[in-house]
Amino acid sequence: MMLFDTPIETIYLITLIVAGILTILYLLFGDILEVITEAISFVHPVLILSFITFFSASGYIFEVLTSFNSLLIIGISIVFSFLLTTLLNVFVLIPISSAEESLSYTEDSLKGRVGKIIIPIPENGFGEIIIDSKSGMISKPAAAYEHQPIEAGMQVLVIEIENGVLYVVPYETDLDAEYSV
Structure with a gap:
């Protein structure tokens, strides 16, 4: 079959090459295009490019290897x-998009979490806290909520977050309080 005085196999091959180049460009510059594609959530560029790539590759292979009618090949x-x-x-x-969200955290999600002081917090000063997370350890600067010193190794509860600094208070579990008598 000829289309615009060009064999259909050539059109399939050119379409495959162009779709491949666009896919590589999307991989490199996809973050810029995310702003544009967020407005139209049901049309994802990866799905469009993959459809064009699969269509042109299968069309080229069927045209070269079979003797089917070109319209039947287009349908297949x-x-x-x-x-x-x-x-x-x-x-x-879909699994990749949900996996990315489950590993991230926001500063607001750290409120109410229990951590451990690794650099002591002096009175009216700053130290450092680590908090266990699903994706590893989170290390953040910390200050005492009530402006009292807190020693290294103590467990603390995150009360508030301002400008990236976690404001904490010493934390005792019921089990610790029961055996400290």
Whole structure:
């Protein structure tokens, strides 16, 4: 089949090369385009580029290896690329997007957490605290909420956060208070 005086195999191959180049550019500069694509949440550039790539690759392969009618090949390629794009979305993109969110934290999510002082906090001064997290240890500057000194190694409770500094108070569990008599 000829389209615009060009064999359809050539059109498939050029489309495959262009989609590959656009995919690489999206990988490099995708963060810039996120602002634009957030407005249209159901149209994801990765899904569009993968559909075009699967369509052109399957169309080229079927044109070269089979003797089917070109319109039948276009139909088969559309169904094939739709299925592969759906599988890519369901089994790769959705799990990756939810995994990224579960590993991150906000400063507000640290309120009410218990940590351990690693650099002592002097009266009206600053020290350092570590808090266990799912993704590892979080180390942040800390100050005493009531402006009293807190020694290294003590467990503390995060009360407030201002300008990246965690304001803490000494923390005793009920178990510690029961056995300290």
